Amino acid sequence: MTLSLRPYQRAAIDALYDYFGGNTGNPLVVMPTGTGKSVVIAGFIREAIAAYADTRVLVLTHVKELIQQNFMALLRAWPEAPAGIYSAGLSRRDIRAQVLFAGIQSIHRHAYKVQRCDLVLIDEAHLLGRGDSGMYRSFLAQLNEVNAGLLKVVGFTATPYRLDSGLLHEGKDRLFTDIAYEVSVLNMIRQGYLSPVVPKQTETQLDVGGVGTRGGEFIAKDLEAAVDRDEVTRAAVAEIVQHGEGRGSWLVFCSGVAHARHVRDAIREHGVSCETVTGDTPAPERDSILTAFKAGRLRCVTNANVLTTGFDAPGVDLIALLRPTKSVGLYVQMVGRGTRLAEGKDDCLVLDFAGNTARHGPIDMVDGRKREPAGDGDAPIKVCSACQTINHASARRCIECDEEFPPPAIKVSPEAASNALLSTQIQASWCDVTGVTYTRHEKPGKPASLRVTYDCGLARHSEWVCFEHTGFPREKAVGWWQRRAPQLPAPSSVEEALQHIEALRQPRAIQVRPLGQYTEIVSARFE
Incomplete structure (x- = not known):
C-alpha cells in the first residue's frame, strides 16, 4: 500500500x-x-x-x-x-x-x-x-x-x-x-488543510487580578477560587448558549475539576446535552463520553486540563475558554482543538472569557521565548457592531462580515493585535521603498542569514532570509530569491547571495504588519 x-x-x-x-x-x-x-x-x-x-x-x-x-x-x-x-x-x-x-x-x-x-x-x-x-x-x-x-x-x-x-x-x-x-497554522489555513478560527467578543470576562503566579503560571488552586463563581459561570454559559445556537460541537476549557462540573450543570439547565471529563474520570466513562461527543450524540464537553493534547474531534466548531493561562503552549493547544476540518464545518468560533488572546496574541505569531508574562492591559481592538467579531483597531472593515467601520476619531498606535486569533486579522499596510541594503547576520549557535533592510522614508523595516538553514526556513528563502532573481538558482550560502545582489529586483513597496515592538514584512510589490 x-x-x-x-x-x-x-x-x-x-x-x-x-x-x-x-x-x-x-x-x-x-x-x-x-x-x-x-x-x-x-x-x-x-x-x-x-x-x-x-x-x-x-x-x-x-x-x-x-x-x-x-x-x-x-x-x-x-x-x-x-x-x-x-x-x-x-x-x-x-x-x-x-x-x-x-x-x-x-x-x-x-x-x-x-x-x-x-x-x-x-x-x-x-x-x-x-x-x-x-x-x-x-x-x-x-x-x-x-x-x-x-x-x-x-x-x-x-x-x-x-x-x-x-x-x-x-x-x-x-x-x-x-x-x-x-x-505555520496560517499557512495550513490558507491552503485549506485547517479550519479558520474566528474570535468573538464576550461581555463576561474572568477576573484574575488577585491570582498569584508560580513557575510562570497562575496558581491552580487560587485560579479556580477566583473564577469559579456562580454568577460569572451563569453569565458566561448564557453567552455560550447564545453563540452556539447554530454550532454542533462545543468544547469548554475550565479552570479546575469543580469549575468544569459547575459549568456543565449550568449548560444542562439550558437544555443542552453536556458531560465533563477530568483527570479523575474513569477510563471507560471517559471513552464513552468522548465517543458520543465525536459521533455528535453529545453536544458539549467541559474539561479541566485533559483535552489539550492527544484529543482529536474534528467536528468541534465552538471553543469556550474559561481557563486563563500564562502558558503560550497551553493557549495554542486549546485553540488548536478547533482547527481540524470536518464535513459541514466552515470555521470554529472561539469565545475567550479568559483574556488569553489579549495576553498572548494571534496563535500563528506567539513567541515561545522565556520572558516575563505580558500584562493584562487593554488591547487595541474594535468590535464589529453587526456581528461582534474582534478586529484589530486599524481594521477598516470587519474580518468576518465585511461591515465598514466609521473613520477613527483619533489615531491609534500600531501595536500588535493581541485580541486577534490569526495574524491575518491584523491590518497590514503598504510602504514605499526608497532603498535596500543587504548584510550578513550572525547568531550564536545558528547558521548565518541574510539581513535585508528596507528604507521607507524615515522608517526602516528588516527581514532575515535563511539560505543556510534547512526545512521550512530554507524553503522560504528559496521562494524569496525566486521572486527577486528568477533567472538565477537560489544560493546555498549568504556569501553566495551577497555576490549576486546586483541581480536582485528591488521592491517598489513592501507590506508590513505590526508585531509587538517590531514589524513583519508580509509581501512585496515590484515594478
Missing part, C-alpha cells in the same frame, strides 16, 4: 533526511494540530526501514490515545509493519517489536529491556523541558548509554516551547538542537 502524503508532509520527511545528512543533533518537526504528525511519523518510519532494514524505532508519547493513533497510522500505511505497543493502559507489552509505540509512563524504567535502538521519535515533544529531571530525560539517558551514545532523537510538536524554559531547542541543557522543519 502506498502512503499518500500531502506536499508539506513530504517536505517534513525530506527535511529530516536533509538534516541527518549534515548534522548530528536532535531536531524538531513543528506542525500545527490537525496537520497529520502521525502520518509524517509513519512515512518516516517506513522509509527509514526500507533504506536500512534492521533499523529499530521507538515512538514515545504520554497518552494511550496518541499511542493507538500513531500505531494505527503506521498500519494503514504499512499493514505488514513489524510494529508493537508497550502501554499499561492498552494492556500490551510488545517489548521486542522492531517498531515500538510506547507510553513513557509504562516504559521509562525499562531502557535495558528495550536494548538496541537507532531512532526515538517523541510525539508532543513540548512536554520535555530542559534539565535532567523527568521520566523522558532519565529514560533517554539510559537508552543512549545502552546504545553507545549513537541514539538519534526527533521531536514532533505543534508548540516548540515551554513556559518554564522557553524554546525547546535553545539554551543550556536542551535535548533538541534545531528545528528541521516548520509549517
Whole structure:
C-alpha cells in the first residue's frame, strides 16, 4: 500500500533526511494540530526501514490515545509493519517489536529491556523541558548509554516551547538542537488543510487580578477560587448558549475539576446535552463520553486540563475558554482543538472569557521565548457592531462580515493585535521603498542569514532570509530569491547571495504588519 502524503508532509520527511545528512543533533518537526504528525511519523518510519532494514524505532508519547493513533497510522500505511505497543493502559507489552509505540509512563524504567535502538521519535515533544529531571530525560539517558551514545532523537510538536524554559531547542541543557522543519497554522489555513478560527467578543470576562503566579503560571488552586463563581459561570454559559445556537460541537476549557462540573450543570439547565471529563474520570466513562461527543450524540464537553493534547474531534466548531493561562503552549493547544476540518464545518468560533488572546496574541505569531508574562492591559481592538467579531483597531472593515467601520476619531498606535486569533486579522499596510541594503547576520549557535533592510522614508523595516538553514526556513528563502532573481538558482550560502545582489529586483513597496515592538514584512510589490 502506498502512503499518500500531502506536499508539506513530504517536505517534513525530506527535511529530516536533509538534516541527518549534515548534522548530528536532535531536531524538531513543528506542525500545527490537525496537520497529520502521525502520518509524517509513519512515512518516516517506513522509509527509514526500507533504506536500512534492521533499523529499530521507538515512538514515545504520554497518552494511550496518541499511542493507538500513531500505531494505527503506521498500519494503514504499512499493514505488514513489524510494529508493537508497550502501554499499561492498552494492556500490551510488545517489548521486542522492531517498531515500538510506547507510553513513557509504562516504559521509562525499562531502557535495558528495550536494548538496541537507532531512532526515538517523541510525539508532543513540548512536554520535555530542559534539565535532567523527568521520566523522558532519565529514560533517554539510559537508552543512549545502552546504545553507545549513537541514539538519534526527533521531536514532533505543534508548540516548540515551554513556559518554564522557553524554546525547546535553545539554551543550556536542551535535548533538541534545531528545528528541521516548520509549517505555520496560517499557512495550513490558507491552503485549506485547517479550519479558520474566528474570535468573538464576550461581555463576561474572568477576573484574575488577585491570582498569584508560580513557575510562570497562575496558581491552580487560587485560579479556580477566583473564577469559579456562580454568577460569572451563569453569565458566561448564557453567552455560550447564545453563540452556539447554530454550532454542533462545543468544547469548554475550565479552570479546575469543580469549575468544569459547575459549568456543565449550568449548560444542562439550558437544555443542552453536556458531560465533563477530568483527570479523575474513569477510563471507560471517559471513552464513552468522548465517543458520543465525536459521533455528535453529545453536544458539549467541559474539561479541566485533559483535552489539550492527544484529543482529536474534528467536528468541534465552538471553543469556550474559561481557563486563563500564562502558558503560550497551553493557549495554542486549546485553540488548536478547533482547527481540524470536518464535513459541514466552515470555521470554529472561539469565545475567550479568559483574556488569553489579549495576553498572548494571534496563535500563528506567539513567541515561545522565556520572558516575563505580558500584562493584562487593554488591547487595541474594535468590535464589529453587526456581528461582534474582534478586529484589530486599524481594521477598516470587519474580518468576518465585511461591515465598514466609521473613520477613527483619533489615531491609534500600531501595536500588535493581541485580541486577534490569526495574524491575518491584523491590518497590514503598504510602504514605499526608497532603498535596500543587504548584510550578513550572525547568531550564536545558528547558521548565518541574510539581513535585508528596507528604507521607507524615515522608517526602516528588516527581514532575515535563511539560505543556510534547512526545512521550512530554507524553503522560504528559496521562494524569496525566486521572486527577486528568477533567472538565477537560489544560493546555498549568504556569501553566495551577497555576490549576486546586483541581480536582485528591488521592491517598489513592501507590506508590513505590526508585531509587538517590531514589524513583519508580509509581501512585496515590484515594478
